[in-house]
Every structure is written in C-alpha cells, then in structure tokens.
C-alpha cells in the first residue's frame with residue numbers, strides 16, 4: 390500500500406488539482422469512488438439480504454448515491470436513506486439525480502439482522518460532532534451489531550487526527566481513496582476503521598507528488614534504501630559500536646535489554662558502561678557484550694575518545710538526576726564522531742525541569758543526532774504544553790516536539806508516531822498489545838541505537854526500529870516478555886536484509 394498519508398486539506402487539494410489536470414472531472418472521480426466501494430461490498434457481502442446506504446449532505450453522500458445505484462443494478466436489495474438533500478449544483482446533487490432509487494428520510498431508518506450498512510454520512514468534511522438523525526442512525530446500527538462498510542472514513546472519525554468527539558460508526562471495512570489519511574492509523578480512529586482498503590480513483594501519482602507530503606504510514610518502503618547490509622569485507626567496528634549506560638546494582642537489567650536489542654540489530658560491537666558497584670552484576674549476565682566502568686564524566690570522555698562509539702543509549706534503568714543530565718550533555722558536546730544519541734526513560738525524565746538545556750545541546754553544530762523515545766508520561770514531562778493542548782493530534786504534537794527538541798521524537802504507544810525536526814512524520818500500525826510489557830521500550834531504544842550505529846540516518850533508523858520492534862512483538866504474540874524480543878529479531882531482520890539487497 391502507498392505510504393503517503395494525506396490530511397483532509399491535502400486530499401481536497403489533490404482532488405482539485407486532479408480535476409483541473411484530468412482525465413476525470415469531479416463527477417468522474419465520484420463515480421470511480423462509488424464503483425470501488427460497490428465492488429468491495431459485493432466482494433465482502435455477496436449474500437447480504439439487504440444493503441442500507443446512508444447518505445449525508447456532502448460529497449461523501451454523493452459517493453453513497455453512486456454505490457446504491459450500482460448495487461441495485463447488480464441485483465442486490467438496496468434501501469437508500471438520506472439525512473439532507475445535497476447542495477444544489479454539487480457533484481453529490483448530480484449523483485443523487487442520477488441514482489435510480491428514491492431516498493427515504495434517515496430519521497425513519499430501520500434495519501434487520503442480515504443487512505449490511507454503507508456509511509456515506511460524513512467523510513473528509515466532518516467538521517463537528519455528529520448529532521440528530523445521523524447520531525441516532527449510528528446508535529441504531531451499533532446496537533444491532535450490523536456490519537458497516539464506511540466510505541472514506543467511518544462517520545464521526547476525524548481524518549486528520551483519528552479523534553472521535555461524538556457518536557461514530559465502528560466499521561468492518563473502510564474504503565478510502567487515493568491515499569490513506571492519518572485518522573486511519575491514529576487511535577481511536579484506526580480501531581473504528583476495521584480493514585482499510587485503498588482504492589485508486591484516477592488521481593495521478595504526479596498530483597500527489599506535487600503536494601510534497603510529509604506524513605507517512607511507517608512501512609519498510611519508507612526506509613529500506615537506508616537499511617544496513619554488511620559488505621563481505623566488513624569488520625565488527627565498521628558494523629557500528631554502541632555504548633549503553635547501565636544504572637546501579639539494583640537496576641542493570643534495562644541496559645542489558647537495550648544492549649541485546651542493539652546487538653541483534655546487527656551492530657558489530659556493544660559495550661555496557663557501568664558504575665563500579667554494578668560491574669559484577671553486569672559481568673555475570675553479559676557474554677558477547679563488552680563491559681567498561683564509567684562513574685565519572687572523565688571516564689565517559691576517555692571511552693568516547695578511545696573507542697569512538699557510533700551511537701549511545703542513556704536512560705533505561707539509569708536513575709533520574711544530575712548524573713543523567715551531565716552524561717547526556719557530555720555525549721552531545723563530545724564531537725567524538727558518534728552519529729546518534731538515544732535518550733530514553735530516566736534520561737528523558739532527568740530533563741523535566743530544564744528541557745531547553747537538552748534541546749540547545751542537540752542543536753549545536755556537530756552534535757550527534759538526538760533521538761527521544763518517550764511514552765505518554767515521559768512526553769508530558771518534556772513537553773507539558775504540547776501534551777495538554779487538547780486540540781493537537783498525536784501527529785501534530787510529536788511534530789512540534791521534534792522541531793523544538795532538534796531531534797527525532799518517537800512518541801510511543803499503540804499508535805507510535807515518529808517525527809523528525811525537518812517536519813517528516815510516520816505513524817506506526819503493525820504493533821500488538823503484547824508489546825505492552827516491562828522492558829519492551831528498553832529493547833526498542835537499543836534497536837534504534839544499533840541502526841544509528843550502522844549509519845542509518847536518524848529518522849529512518851527510528852522508523853525502522855519501531856517497525857521491527859512492533860513486527861517482532863506481534864509475530865511472537867501472547868506470552869511475550871522483553872527478554873524474548875532480541876532473540877526474535879533475526880527472522881524479521883533476515884527478511885529486511887534480503888529485501889534491502891534486492
């Protein structure tokens with residue numbers, strides 16, 4: 390599936406440009422859209438006893454009139470219901486006039502078991518919570534558990550943000566056009582869409598390219614050209630060296646999980662940097678991963694200068710406080726050649742009172758690329774104003790955070806958003822709830838660093854790590870604990886390396 394995601398505004402602009410450039414006018418695009426939806430209804434529900442098509446006042450309703458006409462023509466039993474008449478002169482009004490069926494008022498909607506609902510109430514044009522007859526129709530259909538095929542978006546779901554502010558359909562299938570919208574991937578929208586089918590309605594790729602889209606669905610296509618594939622003549626340090634900071638003796642596991650994530654990503658060497666009092670406990674649990682003492686900033690400086698690590702991770706189990714801030718700022722200021730610094734967990738929390746110091750350090754000339762990996766709680770500590778701004782979507786919030794931090798932000802969760810300071814953003818959707826287990830984020834931080842160390846640019850490394858982490862977790866399934874993740878990476882890595890070689 391194509392990876393660009395269009396906001397409703399960008400989609401309207403694509404429609405407009407496509408209509409100007411041809412070959413289809415607005416009515417032609419609408420016929421193509423309706424035809425695609427009718428095909429999916431017939432494919433998924435060939436035995437439907439009755440299809441109820443619910444039309445709203447805009448062009449989403451217009452698509453509905455086309456669908457109703459085509460399904461009736463194919464011999465299906467179709468009932469048509471409309472909330473309002475389409476605006477005179479609109480494409481929807483033409484579609485309604487061409488439709489062989491007469492609509493009944495939506496207020497009278499009734500539907501029995503065995504029926505299928507086609508939701509053509511609101512699509513990209515949804516501008517406020519659904520009320521009145523449309524709200525009642527959604528409630529009736531939901532209460533009866535009837536399958537819903539949504540046109541473009543389930544009515545009530547915002548295409549821009551995935552937010553739901555009133556009643557909303559829960560579709561079994563959503564057929565959208567040209568490209569998906571952020572609301573198909575962001576929660577709770579994604580959860581209301583069911584299966585999403587993307588239909589080509591004749592908007593040329595060149596029209597989409599002109600829009601310079603900055604939002605993407607996270608998928609290998611997005612970053613595979615940058616994915617590291619070792620050459621036959623490589624050696625371990627050329628495959629990248631990752632340094633991972635350990636916490637004290639009672640909290641070393643998190644750093645080791647990160648270290649395993651980094652090692653399994655294909656980095657050639659990984660070192661755990663440990664306080665003296667945790668060396669013994671770390672040593673007992675590390676084999677291929679190296680261990681080095683680092684209590685003081687001077688020891689950190691010596692490590693950076695001697696071993697020139699290509700990426701570092703600070704945060705998992707590290708402890709919140711001055712030491713985390715000092716070490717982070719020392720790495721960002723070191724100019725030792727490290728390509729990236731992943732700041733996770735306690736590393737993020739340590740900057741809650743002075744985020745500007747972190748962001749300035751990341752902005753300095755020659756600083757390693759900063760990647761922040763906050764879950765919602767950590768995000769709110771570093772960006773309290775963005776977190777509390779109700780009107781912002783997770784996408785907008787993450788994008789603003791990345792610009793402010795001068796770093797890549799991985800806003801974790803079931804709909805992880807990866808945002809770059811240059812405005813690019815990707816939404817991830819291949820995860821599974823099994824990933825919500827202690828230590829899972831530590832492995833992710835290590836994976837990001839491992840890919841950074843192998844030379845992937847920061848945004849691509851972050852997107853690839855999030856996708857691999859999610860893929861590994863969802864393939865593993867129930868019973869997953871964080872220790873399972875590193876070991877389960879190789880089959881996913883093998884597929885990616887094979888695809889990157891092609």
Ligand SMILES: NC(=O)C1=CN([C@@H]2O[C@H](COP(=O)(O)OP(=O)(O)OC[C@H]3O[C@@H](n4cnc5c(N)ncnc54)[C@H](O)[C@@H]3O)[C@@H](O)[C@H]2O)[C@@H](O)CC1
Nearest residue numbers: 404418419447448449511512513514515516517518519541
């Ligand atoms: N030429 C085009 O622009 C094409 C548009 N297409 C369809 O057109 C849709 C977008 O059409 P529109 O921009 O007309 O938007 P919609 O059909 O989604 O709805 C817009 C209308 O509903 C009103 N409205 C919005 N939210 C409401 C609410 N909660 N309660 C009551 N009224 C509300 C708006 O004021 C406006 O009049 C897409 O989702 C897609 O299905 C497709 O036919 C492809 C071609």
Ligand SMILES: Nc1ncnc2c1ncn2[C@@H]1O[C@H](COP(=O)(O)OP(=O)(O)O)[C@@H](O)[C@H]1O
Nearest residue numbers: 801802803820821822824825827828829830831
């Ligand atoms: N419901 C979910 N679906 C998919 N992924 C999830 C879900 N919940 C959490 N995750 C992922 O699991 C990881 C949890 O990380 P984090 O919250 O830092 O936990 P920890 O600190 O215990 O490692 C993140 O990558 C997050 O995106």
Ligand SMILES: [K+]
Nearest residue numbers: 508511540542
């Ligand atoms: K709809």
